[in-house]
Amino acid sequence: MRKFKIVMIGLASIAMLSLSSCKWKPSEEQIKTLEETKAAALSAEKTLAEKKAERQEWEKKVAAKKAELQKLQNDKQNVENFQKAAE
């Protein structure tokens, strides 16, 4: 009986040791890969946000130029009418 107990304890210890030592763990290289991919993604997302803001800025500039051109074309028409009336 005592022998059996000793054997069981021994087996349990071996099992625990083997379980703890066989658990999967990422290697240094894998950790580096994940961290770098994450950093690159975050950086790219930040750049994307900046590009979106830049694009919106350009859209505003283009809209302002369109309005300026429209106003100028009206002005041109008014000057033309003014000159016709003066003649």
Add this chain to the structure above:
Amino acid sequence: MKMRITLIVSLFLSLLLANVVLAQQSYNYEEMTQEQYNALLAEWQKRLDAAKKGIAEEEAKIEQLKKEYDNLQAQIDQTWNEIFTLAGQNKEQYDAYNSKLSQLRDDARAFLNLSPEEIYSKSNELDSLQAKLDKCKQNPFSAMSGPSALINEIQSLIDQAKEKAKTAVPPTYTVMKGDYLWKIAGKDDIYGNPHAWWRIYTSNLDQIKNPDLIYPNQVLAIPRAIGPNEHLVQKGEFLSKIAGYPNVYGDSFKWQKLYEANKSFITDPNLIYPYQVLKIAR
């Protein structure tokens, strides 16, 4: 003792270093399974690819917008040239025209800040401002929205100044039985000073031939301000002194011109009185 302190400091620095190293890692890799690792890597790779794609798209849009902007600018420049050709003027003349309008607006604003009496006394300058604005209205650039808005603003300011000056236009007094100029001038709501009868007389020369003779129901002007081309005689003044004022003739030898313009009530050029209102002939 020194050894102890060195040991404590070393221990502290080691802990700090360990924290820094651990903080650089986002995940608890000790507890991570292979499936979790793969899922995380795939997710970050997906986000990276999506962001890269988005950046490329945004850059393409920006390039397109820049081209559109340049194209619009070219059209604007072309339209300006067409306007200058139509107006028969150039950019420098357009800029000068706008500067002139801005100056007129400043002048009109300055006028509006004056008291009604001051505006009334400078009404000839206000008329001159109106004349300058009318001339600006003849320019073809006046048809453009920018200058047109400025012209409307100036016109509004001039109109407001004219309205304001109206409150300083001489009020009137209707002569009652028993009134005489000395008595009227002495009334508190007129000048409160009988000696100012000269002012009533010289301001109503068109209807008072003899200051001793006024009639009931005659409506007399009671000026509150000095009009343009007028001078209110003060104590101690004489014709050559007044003629020498810069706002009169700036030349005391022109006193005769002053005398000629006011001969109807100045019998002796060496004798003028306070409160007489002299006309300044230009």
